[in-house]
Amino acid sequence: MRTIIAAMFTFATSTGYGCTVCDTATGSAVRAGIFNGSFFITFIEVVSPFPVLGLALYLVDRCLPD
Amino acid sequence: MNTPIVTKPLTRAGVFLGVGLGGFVDGIVFHQIFQIHAMVSARVPKDSIRNIEINMFWDGLFHTFTWIITVVGLILLFRAHAVRNILWSGRLFVGALFLGWGLFNLIEGVMNHHILHLHYVVEARGQSIFDVLFLLSGVVFIVGGWMAIRSARGSADAAHVA
Numbered sequence: 001m002r003t004i005i006a007a008m009f010t011f012a013t014s015t016g017y018g019c020t021v022c023d024t025a026t027g028s029a030v031r032a033g034i035f036n037g038s039f040f041i042t043f044i045e046v047v048s049p050f051p052v053l054g055l056a057l058y059l060v061d062r063c064l065p066d
Numbered sequence: 067m068n069t070p071i072v073t074k075p076l077t078r079a080g081v082f083l084g085v086g087l088g089g090f091v092d093g094i095v096f097h098q099i100f101q102i103h104a105m106v107s108a109r110v111p112k113d114s115i116r117n118i119e120i121n122m123f124w125d126g127l128f129h130t131f132t133w134i135i136t137v138v139g140l141i142l143l144f145r146a147h148a149v150r151n152i153l154w155s156g157r158l159f160v161g162a163l164f165l166g167w168g169l170f171n172l173i174e175g176v177m178n179h180h181i182l183h184l185h186y187v188v189e190a191r192g193q194s195i196f197d198v199l200f201l202l203s204g205v206v207f208i209v210g211g212w213m214a215i216r217s218a219r220g221s222a223d224a225a226h227v228a
Contacts, residue, residue, distance in 0.1 A: 021119065030119040033110065045184060046105060046124050049177045050131045053085055056169050060081060065219050066074050 071222050073153045075146035077162045077215055079139050084166020084211070086136030091167070092174065093129050096187065103189040111189070139166075153222045161214025168207025175201045 021027045097104050104121035112118050178184045179197045187196035
């Protein structure tokens, strides 16, 4: 667990330093454009094809010859 | 006594890999190289650094899921290797890849382009003939892939009986 937390902290810190726009006005505008009131709706919409694909994969799998 | 030939584990792995790699083709070719659309570009047009970065975030989420499906396909392929009497057929595997790719194009196209209107194939033209062609490519890939799978299986059964 400690290793995972250390790895996540290192990753987050390094990407934070590496991001060229995160600490600018543009970065703030980007975050405001993503993490706003419609975040969860957009999230559901973006990932929604994947459950349908999962169902399609299940149905195709049932039809495949052994 | 002849043990029956098995094709399902390889086909299953191929279909998963086809879905995942089909998603990567969409993301790499359309989103990144040609940049004719992005994940939510019909709602957040790519006309500023801010909007490009917002689209890039949702592109990343989309690629995360295609990556997961690809990894599942790799695991299934690895497990298929351990199955006895499996038919290692290139035609079967490529057919399965195309079947998966077609499923991706059809389902992603219907949902994102025609129901949710998150983006269109050529964003500058809005919903256009290219969105229909995208769906059509999905149908062609599914039918072609399915025929290749059946053909490979039929040839193997005939050889097995002989």
